[in-house]
Amino acid sequence: MVTVRAFLAVAAAKNWELHQMDVNNAFLHGDLDEEVYMKLPPGFTSNKPGTVCRLKKSLYGLKQAPRCWFAKLAASLKKYGFHQSYSDYSLFTLHQGTVQLNVLVYVDDLIISGNDTSAITTFKAYLGECFHMKDLGFLKYFLGIEVARSSDGIFLCQRKYTLDIIAEAGLLGAKPAGSPIEQNHNLALATGELLTDPEQYRRLIGRLIYLSSTRPDLAYAVHILAQFLQEPHEQHWDAAMRVVRYMKGCPGQDVSVTPIVAKTIEPLIDHQSITALESVNEPTLSVIVVGASGDLAKKKIFPALFALFYEDFLPENFTIFGYSRTKMNDEELRNMISATLTCRVDQRGLPGKIVLIKWDGRLPNRLFYLSIPPNIFVDAVRCASHRASSERGWTRVIVEKPFGRDSGSSRELTRSLKQYLTEDQIFRIDHYLGKELKDEGALFAMETPVSLDAEDTRNEKVKVLRSMRTLQLQDVVVGQYKGHNNGGKSYQGYTDDPTVPKNSLTPTFAAAALFIDNARWDGVPFLMKAGKALNTRRAEIRVQFRHVPGNLYKRDFGTDLDKATNELVLRVQPDEAIFLKINNKVPGLGMRLDRSDLNLLYSTRYRGEIPDAYERLLLDAMEGERRLFIRSDELDAAWSLFTPVLKELEEKKVAPELYPYGSRGPVGAHYLAAKHNVRWGDLSDEYS
Ligand SMILES: NC(=O)C1=CN([C@@H]2O[C@H](COP(=O)(O)OP(=O)(O)OC[C@H]3O[C@@H](n4cnc5c(N)ncnc54)[C@H](OP(=O)(O)O)[C@@H]3O)[C@@H](O)[C@H]2O)C=CC1
């Protein structure tokens, strides 16, 4: 079915015609290489007892017949110039000059599509010369699936098959069920009688499995029921009957093939045809962006994928798919993507055209990117796992933050994901962890890992998180930005947004003092803050060195080093840099201190653009490198730290402290820093 859908998807995307042909008496066409003898057929007699016939051609009923026929057909197609797919022998592709034709064979049924109507006609005539063929015109029915075409795409429906199943179950007159399976069903714990005739159950489920290829609405129920084929109980039979009663309510439900393709971007290497892709017997990669019309996909994911392509980091055979609810034609999708490509692409020039990527139907490695709201993560993963996971290669899923809103919801999300995926398949992404220098920053707090291997590094991260003292309310400041006028311009506050309730207590800023209770960091405060609508958009790690006791300079020269501590700064963004701010003596005969920077500004020291964090993380996920992705125990440890204080804030309805839009945040954050003898970095001179 994968090949059938892929075949139709390509035709839909390219707007190619689809034709169907049928071979009369197909098995009689096969050439027989072996010596096969048969008893004389009824009506033939011989004087010699024991006389048999030697078969020169294949016959129906002969076990070699299907193979002989297919060999003959394949040879004729190859003679015409077709290439037989290595992944699915029933698929043949031809690429001659500008003409492209694809043929899919199921025993004696052939579907044909291509970009040139007259080439299709010529090819049909050729088939007619080779075999006794029936031209059925445009494709309408294949493998029991009704195919309809409109300007919106191709629609597949198994209405007749559905009605046959309902009739066979004797439920044509039954009342339809509203859903295929009961919510909170208990089928795994069924204790009722075992079915006396499990075969009947197996046959029904087998038919439902085939039906679910065009009925995704049945997929979940059928997947559950298929788990009990070995020993079905009466409850399982009843549940299967409910599926059939559900089908009764919507026997003609169809599925559209178009959305799969209409929202895909085409291979950047657009000269590669299916033939070329198919002829390479190498691993291939599909990146499936779920939520392709959204902000994140537009701003980050597609630009990162293009940048990787331009830097030659993507494998030779790759495909990018996009799924979304919004209807978008290819042109609109191309325009959307082109508008947000990163500057590196500009440097090398855009490809001649950005066209639709092809689905070659045999792609072994699949990387799903969930760029969708969290409430549909599990549905998307279930669907990906049941219907689209790779059979031969790996399947990985990148999950975007947020990962829950507290320990409970995060654990529930992990539990649900793990119903369909192993931990190794889940790549929880927080792109800030992929930013240049953020990694170096992480190394500060943790002990040296045994190696840079993902698990060794993540083990150390978990240790740090688990050594952290649970956060107390008195060590937290939350804030919310309010409206502000500056330079004749007015900026709206958070609650001025018409979608936000006027009395909202949602923080848009948080600062916290954290402590790691281990030997290395005993007594050292870690101050963190983050917020929206601040005076600057920065991400950095600052290590402030405490002055030594007994400040000789202050005593002798009045210089207060507390106001200008030495600092090591790792600036993650913007303008990546590592710099050391040190107090030094001004050269000369006098004794005057000055504050200087030893500055390693990356843009000056290193040529070339620094890749976006999404590029690095996407590449890591493709390569199976998990070090910068969040493991479930790491996530759990992080939530355990913050959940109690979040709960307290909510229960006590703590009002966030207001701060003006574009300011340095609430004043309370400065008191918090002062309490722990720390100065926020944004008070330093490089911010002025
Ligand atoms: N934007 C950002 O910078 C960041 C976003 N994130 C997270 O990434 C995810 C996506 O964010 P963002 O792109 O901003 O969100 P958008 O709202 O811009 O896009 C969401 C995407 O999901 C699709 N979608 C929404 N609901 C459904 C549904 N019920 N069924 C199928 N598809 C659906 C939308 O399709 P359509 O629009 O066609 O309806 C759209 O393609 C969110 O979880 C967000 O929290 C995380 C970090 C940063």
Ligand SMILES: O=C1O[C@H](COP(=O)(O)O)[C@@H](O)[C@H](O)[C@H]1O
């Ligand atoms: O996760 C997020 O990412 C976006 C983009 O961040 P950038 O600093 O890499 O551009 C950010 O705008 C958003 O606030 C944050 O939640």
